[in-house]
Amino acid sequence: MKTxxxxxxxxxxxxxxxxxxxxxxxxxxxxxxxxxxxxxxNASHGFGLTKKNHDELASYGINCMTSGNHIWDKKDIFxxxxxxxxxxxxxxxxxxxxxxxxxxxxxxxxxINLLGKTFMPHVECPxxxxxxxxxxxxxxxxxxxxxxxxxxxxEKECMGYxxxxxxxxxxxxxxxxxxxxxxxxxxxxxxxxxDAGYTGGTGGVIGMDYEISLxxxxxxIPERFDVVDSKESVLCGVEVVFxxxxxxxxxxxxxxxxxxxxxxxx
Ligand SMILES: [Fe+2]
Ligand SMILES: [Fe+2]
Numbered sequence: 001m002k003t004x005x006x007x008x009x010x011x012x013x014x015x016x017x018x019x020x021x022x023x024x025x026x027x028x029x030x031x032x033x034x035x036x037x038x039x040x041x042n043a044s045h046g047f048g049l050t051k052k053n054h055d056e057l058a059s060y061g062i063n064c065m066t067s068g069n070h071i072w073d074k075k076d077i078f079x080x081x082x083x084x085x086x087x088x089x090x091x092x093x094x095x096x097x098x099x100x101x102x103x104x105x106x107x108x109x110x111x112i113n114l115l116g117k118t119f120m121p122h123v124e125c126p127x128x129x130x131x132x133x134x135x136x137x138x139x140x141x142x143x144x145x146x147x148x149x150x151x152x153x154x155e156k157e158c159m160g161y162x163x164x165x166x167x168x169x170x171x172x173x174x175x176x177x178x179x180x181x182x183x184x185x186x187x188x189x190x191x192x193x194x195d196a197g198y199t200g201g202t203g204g205v206i207g208m209d210y211e212i213s214l215x216x217x218x219x220x221i222p223e224r225f226d227v228v229d230s231k232e233s234v235l236c237g238v239e240v241v242f243x244x245x246x247x248x249x250x251x252x253x254x255x256x257x258x259x260x261x262x263x264x265x266x
Pocket of ligand 2: 041
């Protein structure tokens, strides 16, 4: 039995340039990791995830795909979400919503997805949803990892300590697309970062086109967003080493890489 397990977690992947950047990184580094998780809510042209892109990402070696508020934006999600072996959507949507909010891999990794309650769509309370799940499944005897897809930093940090108190071993924030520099291990048992950051094109606004973003902010009139037209990209995430016996994290390190010539959106 391996004494330690190394997990890679990548934040929101934006558009084709984000997917291709992840492919390039994993082609080189996949063998360094025992388990790879990526947030895919923006992977198909910035919004949602098509079945085609879902299968493409699985072929790169991603073991678990987490998501967020944008996962519903491509309508074919409703055709395949119930048959995917990789994808989870936030647990705290109404019970009638398709898909699952957590998944167990190799009887070792329990991955849970939650949506924040501050400045986010109205969903059930993520804290109460997590508490209820912890009463159904033991978090302690697995490497329990949470993707907390949320806007407010205080809510995210609070979730870190709350999840740790329930036995979770990692809480990674997503959604803001900006990597924070506060990676740490809470009470020696839960790896934490407020936001893992995004993977996608640079030179725009959180991976999207600047002009359109500005127009939306100035006019408050909805306009179709587009992925930034860029040949340069970043890859953002964290890698965490877990003790295979205690399941506790022993280190958390930010991953931040720059790439050139990834090609434009198509
Ligand atoms: Fe996102
Ligand atoms: Fe989001």
